[in-house]
Amino acid sequence: MSVTAPRGFRAAGVAAGIKADGARDVAVVINDGPSRAAAAVFTRNRVKAAPVLWSEQVAKGGRVRAVLLNSGGANACTGAPGFADAHTTAERTADALGDSAAEILVCSTGLIGERLPMPELLAGVDTSVAAAARDGGLDAADAIRTTDSVAKISFRRGDGYTVGGMAKGAGMLAPALATMLAVVTTDADLTAEQCDRLLRAATAASFDRIDADGCLSTNDTVVLMASGASGTTPDEEAFAALLAEVCDDLSRQMIADAEGATKSIAIEVVRAADEDDALEAARAVARNNLFKCAMYGEDPNWGRVLAAVGTTSAAFEPDQIDVAINGVWVCRKGGVGEDRSRVDLTGRDVTVTVDLSAGGASATVWTTDLTNEYVHENSAYSS
Amino acid sequence: MSVTAPRGFRAAGVAAGIKADGARDVAVVINDGPSRAAAAVFTRNRVKAAPVLWSEQVAKGGRVRAVLLNSGGANACTGAPGFADAHTTAERTADALGDSAAEILVCSTGLIGERLPMPELLAGVDTSVAAAARDGGLDAADAIRTTDSVAKISFRRGDGYTVGGMAKGAGMLAPALATMLAVVTTDADLTAEQCDRLLRAATAASFDRIDADGCLSTNDTVVLMASGASGTTPDEEAFAALLAEVCDDLSRQMIADAEGATKSIAIEVVRAADEDDALEAARAVARNNLFKCAMYGEDPNWGRVLAAVGTTSAAFEPDQIDVAINGVWVCRKGGVGEDRSRVDLTGRDVTVTVDLSAGGASATVWTTDLTNEYVHENSAYSS
Known part of the structure; x- marks a missing residue:
């Protein structure tokens, strides 16, 4: 149709x-x-x-x-x-x-x-x-x-x-x-x-x-x-x-359908001061190569999420951020939260939730993991 | 010492x-x-x-x-x-x-x-x-x-x-x-x-x-x-x-010494309106994953350089940009320049020169290529 x-x-x-x-x-x-x-x-x-x-x-x-x-x-x-x-x-x-x-x-x-x-x-x-x-x-x-x-x-x-x-x-x-x-x-x-x-x-x-x-x-x-x-x-x-x-x-x-990707990742930022802040933070995580590699490796590396959010101008206090990966709050108040071994990253769909504790706005950005196949597609191809 | x-x-x-x-x-x-x-x-x-x-x-x-x-x-x-x-x-x-x-x-x-x-x-x-x-x-x-x-x-x-x-x-x-x-x-x-x-x-x-x-x-x-x-x-x-x-x-x-990298790449931006513009443009190229993959593949893909510079707020006219890769001006006035097959990318050191034709300032940013080894290092590692 x-x-x-x-x-x-x-x-x-x-x-x-x-x-x-x-x-x-x-x-x-x-x-x-x-x-x-x-x-x-x-x-x-x-x-x-x-x-x-x-x-x-x-x-x-x-x-x-x-x-x-x-x-x-x-x-x-x-x-x-x-x-x-x-x-x-x-x-x-x-x-x-x-x-x-x-x-x-x-x-x-x-x-x-x-x-x-x-x-x-x-x-x-x-x-x-x-x-x-x-x-x-x-x-x-x-x-x-x-x-x-x-x-x-x-x-x-x-x-x-x-x-x-x-x-x-x-x-x-x-x-x-x-x-x-x-x-x-x-x-x-x-x-x-x-x-x-x-x-x-x-x-x-x-x-x-x-x-x-x-x-x-x-x-x-x-x-x-x-x-x-x-x-x-x-x-x-x-x-x-x-x-x-x-x-x-x-x-x-x-x-x-993203070629070379093995994960479809939703970066949800919640409790942001406003929607622009939520979007900026979500996009910073979505563009962080280290985070994207960790997702490919099925490694719930929340430190990379915090490091990415820390590069933005969004309103937040570093010791007030919570991060969940597929529903497990692996980071609480900017530090170690629930046991990261409880995170199941074997499926294609991943949701990363970042709670900025700064207001009532939210936004979601969709991204993919960074994989060997991506590098191959974008380097080995003869153009 | x-x-x-x-x-x-x-x-x-x-x-x-x-x-x-x-x-x-x-x-x-x-x-x-x-x-x-x-x-x-x-x-x-x-x-x-x-x-x-x-x-x-x-x-x-x-x-x-x-x-x-x-x-x-x-x-x-x-x-x-x-x-x-x-x-x-x-x-x-x-x-x-x-x-x-x-x-x-x-x-x-x-x-x-x-x-x-x-x-x-x-x-x-x-x-x-x-x-x-x-x-x-x-x-x-x-x-x-x-x-x-x-x-x-x-x-x-x-x-x-x-x-x-x-x-x-x-x-x-x-x-x-x-x-x-x-x-x-x-x-x-x-x-x-x-x-x-x-x-x-x-x-x-x-x-x-x-x-x-x-x-x-x-x-x-x-x-x-x-x-x-x-x-x-x-x-x-x-x-x-x-x-x-x-x-x-x-x-x-x-x-x-960058682990996983096979290229050391200098992004030189010349004839920028000011140093901030030169830096912004150089950094945009240095951070562009598609460009970095092309370097890994030894592909003198100047279109990716232009696409990266085009995301910046630096002063330039798209039809006035020249790009050289290892000294070969593959892009002239925003379009096809010298024969790209003349570019030799087999060595480790690569210089990309972007001439913005907008002034007298310049700056260089150093980066690496995006490789399978980078993805491996940053995904397969157990943390």
């Missing part, structure tokens, strides 16, 4: 010959309306790939007819010629749809620093637009995979409308493929302003809270398109909750 | 039974004067080990008679009992010297979250003070090793005075041993105020610019003691240069 679960959308995923192995590598998601309200959020990296630079301009208009995505090449650090390639891709998609390039988003994922094979890509644009259909959501999700072992899709039914989505990307990423792309669709009737506000809120609480290796891609893009085909103007709060569920579901699928 | 190269200092390193393998684990460095001027800088981690909390108080007095150091246990996250242990250790050292505990620094390195074996440690204090001698510098440097494969020492002769030093710690560190300790001595005659100012400047340009895994220890301590035994009041600028050389030498030895 994926992006085609809501009415008003067609999609396709085709093999255009960009990937050497002949796998699907071009996807399109088309909004047939009646509305074209849309919004997008992009990487905060200041080195932005050409498709991001193009799509930022398109998204400002608040209307999107289609998103054209390719795997097998990031079109990043490719200068003015790379930007021209992104523009050409949008124009070709617009031509195929009899529409305007000003409403075509372009997303790319793959190696940085290489031009895309334009003849193959442009042929793929034609093929994918021609193939786009109401049942094409899964093929599209398949076509945007790089090292993802499975296609990532989600959908939820609301009161008279539906939200669907697809994503690619994961924590442990192959070289220079460190990109997260997500396309979320709905047949609810929303304004562009609503799309923007609701997508930013949902992204901040989902995609922004997975952090596999602290590396920020040049290509990250999350898009929301609203076709209005259901004829339903949703209750905003209910829609926001549904959108949050879909984004959270896609985020969790990325962590679960 | 090490810390006993300058006149006025005695040192020793003994095996007190803290380390299970019977290796040396207690060191002492004694300043016999006539001056006791001293200063110290400590970890910026807010979770500070007990010996750091103790020594911060001592250092405020600007006078240090001796530093007592142990490996085999960090005495971190041990609460009030751990602080009492640090205090007791200082008192015992003072007793052995017939002096005041208020002028005894204590340093520990090893596992976090465990109490030190005090009977062994206190016996070690007595033995080491009794053994302290003018030729004890190398034994002391040996006794503070944890996973360091070699003792790290340095000395330089100035105009009528000498600067000596020892250090332990490295980039790729065994679990919870992520600590850098350094003791620098001189027989120059300096005030405590000079010691403080000159040590901070030297540390900022050396120990603060090695960054192996971005993990900040709970125990980091750097001490400077001036005995005045040479009778020479040095030209401050000349002394600062000599001190910088010793600190830089010790820092480089740490990176060179």
Whole structure:
């Protein structure tokens, strides 16, 4: 179902010959309306790939007819010629749809620093637009995979409308493929302003809270398109909750599929002074290589959790922090707590709870362990 | 020679039974004067080990008679009992010297979250003070090793005075041993105020610019003691240069000995708007796991360098950055530059030069690659 679960959308995923192995590598998601309200959020990296630079301009208009995505090449650090390639891709998609390039988003994922094979890509644009259909959501999700072992899709039914989505990307990423792309669709009737506000809120609480290796891609893009085909103007709060569920579901699928990872780790920070503090502390733990190695070794090394939290500016007293690993409070008041041998780390899912004893706010960041497989994926790969 | 190269200092390193393998684990460095001027800088981690909390108080007095150091246990996250242990250790050292505990620094390195074996440690204090001698510098440097494969020492002769030093710690560190300790001595005659100012400047340009895994220890301590035994009041600028050389030498030895590392990598950022920008950009590259994996794989993946620099707030234009790896300008103006196949990454030493084209400032940060051995050291180790 994926992006085609809501009415008003067609999609396709085709093999255009960009990937050497002949796998699907071009996807399109088309909004047939009646509305074209849309919004997008992009990487905060200041080195932005050409498709991001193009799509930022398109998204400002608040209307999107289609998103054209390719795997097998990031079109990043490719200068003015790379930007021209992104523009050409949008124009070709617009031509195929009899529409305007000003409403075509372009997303790319793959190696940085290489031009895309334009003849193959442009042929793929034609093929994918021609193939786009109401049942094409899964093929599209398949076509945007790089090292993802499975296609990532989600959908939820609301009161008279539906939200669907697809994503690619994961924590442990192959070289220079460190990109997260997500396309979320709905047949609810929303304004562009609503799309923007609701997508930013949902992204901040989902995609922004997975952090596999602290590396920020040049290509990250999350898009929301609203076709209005259901004829339903949703209750905003209910829609926001549904959108949050879909984004959270896609985020969790990325962590679960993180290449090279053997653990999916939730870092929960509770009783923080405010949410920013909770997030800063959770992210510091999620990015600490020593902690991540300990998780790989199934070692409940709470000292590394404290050492990571100690690098932040969050409000806490070092002698008031409690830390639980999978429910065992191994650290109490900044010192030794319950017997660490009681911690069971044999499963894939791990929860680390940090109690800052500083207030009533909380936040969770999802991460993975640091493994030999991660190092292998990101060093042995020939790029 | 090490810390006993300058006149006025005695040192020793003994095996007190803290380390299970019977290796040396207690060191002492004694300043016999006539001056006791001293200063110290400590970890910026807010979770500070007990010996750091103790020594911060001592250092405020600007006078240090001796530093007592142990490996085999960090005495971190041990609460009030751990602080009492640090205090007791200082008192015992003072007793052995017939002096005041208020002028005894204590340093520990090893596992976090465990109490030190005090009977062994206190016996070690007595033995080491009794053994302290003018030729004890190398034994002391040996006794503070944890996973360091070699003792790290340095000395330089100035105009009528000498600067000596020892250090332990490295980039790729065994679990919870992520600590850098350094003791620098001189027989120059300096005030405590000079010691403080000159040590901070030297540390900022050396120990603060090695960054192996971005993990900040709970125990980091750097001490400077001036005995005045040479009778020479040095030209401050000349002394600062000599001190910088010793600190830089010790820092480089740490990176060179980083366990699990196969590369010593200098990240040089040039033509930055100011030094802060240069440092921020260099550190972002040094901490980027994807870049560090690429170095391990001997892959001149400049896209990862740009992606890392792009996460900073340094002044630059993405289409104006040049990147060289071992002298080959693989990235020009943010895009493809010279042929990457010309980059030779087979040696241990790697230099990555990032030209921000934004001004006249520069800075270098030293780091290591991210390897399977690092993951192994930090996960398979039983703690």
